[in-house]
Amino acid sequence: MNAVYNYTLSNFQKPITLDRISEEAAMTKNAFCKYFKKRTNKTYTTFLNELRIEKACSLLQTNTEHTIAEIAEKSGFQNISNFNRKFKLIKLVSPRVYKRNFL
Numbered sequence: 001m002n003a004v005y006n007y008t009l010s011n012f013q014k015p016i017t018l019d020r021i022s023e024e025a026a027m028t029k030n031a032f033c034k035y036f037k038k039r040t041n042k043t044y045t046t047f048l049n050e051l052r053i054e055k056a057c058s059l060l061q062t063n064t065e066h067t068i069a070e071i072a073e074k075s076g077f078q079n080i081s082n083f084n085r086k087f088k089l090i091k092l093v094s095p096r097v098y099k100r101n102f103l
Helices: 002-011 018-024 029-040 044-062 068-074 080-091 095-101
Strands: none
Touching (some): 002 044, 018 029, 029 044
């Protein structure tokens, strides 16, 4: 599990596939998904999105010169609409509102 966490923390800005992360864990994709869910009570994708959103929150609070699209990219999201959707799902406000609250 440490290898999975370390790999994720080092590479969350890049696309991470289930194939790649299960390889890192030395498991099949199905076995990894079951193992991760049992250990963390969430899917790997949920964990990865939560990590990326926390990074985005940190950037939104400290980097006022960056646009939300740039912050989404720096946080590992390839698509701004997906970023906005996941951000709102996790934080219950849009990135724009979140950023405005910290200015």
